Amino acid sequence: MTVESSALYDIPGPKALSRHRLYGGIALLLIAALIGWVVYMLFHTHQFTYAKWQPFEYRGVQDLLLRGLGNTLQAFGWTVLFALPFGALFAAGRLSDHRVVRWLATLVVEFFRAMPVLVMIFFVFVALKVQPLWALVAGLVLYNGSVLAEVFRAGVLAVPKGQREAAFALGMRKTQVMTYVLVPQANRAMLPAIISQLVVALKDTSLGFLITFEEFLHAGKLIATNLDYDLPFIPVVMVIAPIYIGMCLLLSWLARFVERRSRRSPSARGGAPVAKAGVPVGLPPSAQL
Template sequence: MTDQLIPDRPAARPARAARAKRGKKRTYAASFIYDQPGPRGRRNILIGSVVSSVVFIVVIGIGLWQFASHGQFAPERWQPFTDWAIWQYLLVGLLGTLEAAAIVAVLGGALGVLLGLGRMSNQRWLRWICSAYIEIARTIPVLLMIYLMLFGLPQIGINLPTLWKLVVPLTIANSAVFAEIVRAGVGSLPRGQREAALSLGMRGAQAMRFVVLPQAFRNVAPSLITQLVSLLKDTSLGYIVAFTELLYRGQVLASFLHLLIPTYIAVTVIYLVVNGSLSALASRLQRGSRRRPSTQPALPGLPAIDTKAANV
């Protein structure tokens, strides 16, 4: 009987160790930015969530009741939105919004990575310049920079195209935010990650590029997606420079149809669908990255480690 029980004990240990390891990974993925709340904190969070949801539902209900009492839900006011030409007009504005957001995301993201790395540089002068840029760009309102592009630069002979009058201010503002997100992601990693890469013979730039930054981006992926959603909403400031984006097209359509509330409700629905789809895609990618099995890479010139054989 003893001989039958002894083989079962080692078999149960790897299963318990695997469950504990998965639990540690989930805890780390959820709490590398903040500490896990205790029982009282979780209860307060639950109460706050319930109260906020009830207040939100009440406010939405009062708003819908006010709209209905003033005839905003009358069928004749929504009849123009059954025409495909109306939606096609709004979708052209949506394409302009996505175009501006994509350009700002690429330029602002690349500049933000450089600024974030520069702020962590060992060179004092480079760190000072990047820090000054980030603080100034985060302090100046985006609307003020747009007015500078619209009225200030033409006074000195610089007249940018309409798209770039919107893209340049948004790139300046969002690059500073991206830089802080990147810096927070790098700071969340253990110091041993970079030291281990250097011990393998990598240079500092290679360790940052192949080891540190990929893990940092994975840790701050929710913050990056949140900033992209905020960026998509900031493109609505394009109406100031008469750029053909979604909100500008909605204003023109509302003036043409004399239907202010229905038009802006339709524009709001489009924003909700786009931003909600972006957030859902980000959550799915993040869950997929956590479920992906981790493989132990082989060192250059050495064979790959067979983990199954090592556990036997």
């Protein structure tokens, strides 16, 4: 019986396994103690009293939260709709063979990627007198679109150089090489980074409350700071946070679903059918013996 060894580390022996179990047990105890302390403090500060949770029974509060959630999803939808084409366009510009186009695209991407999102949102809202929704969307599109442009560019450049050279050797134009060879292969590598950036865009919609946009966090802030409801700040956080987490998990699930579908697609699997052994391939009937 042979014991397989790892190229990265040695297989732990009995004493090392005992230490690992001890460390794991201590870590679990510390995490349990921390969770217990947090729960104790929540009860100690009366965060689970009926008075603090009573506002969520009111129809007006429920409508306010639902309206805020709808506005958040609306802002996120418009951001995705514009940020993805923005990123693709300027990624193509950065990959262009024309120096002027490449320099202009680089200038735009680097400028908006370096600018704080909040500064761009306030500039559009205050200087250009744009409505809160579109000021928020504009700031998110400029920032997240610039980051996505770098993601797209890095994904295309990550494809092995031989793929590009083989496509050009077949007589393809650069547009055809990008469309049919490079981008399909780069999609799977880019997908996790794209979804990660969309999660960032979803969370950044919460900046809209600073320009009086009635999104989900703004609705929660109105409830949490209401003196008539005994300032239910922690209950509001406990209601809003799981919904944000659920939306981010939904995006991650969507990414895994798309990745699984791409793996099953014929274009992703590729490859030509292999002939059975013993059957001549490519010879005329007269040459077969």
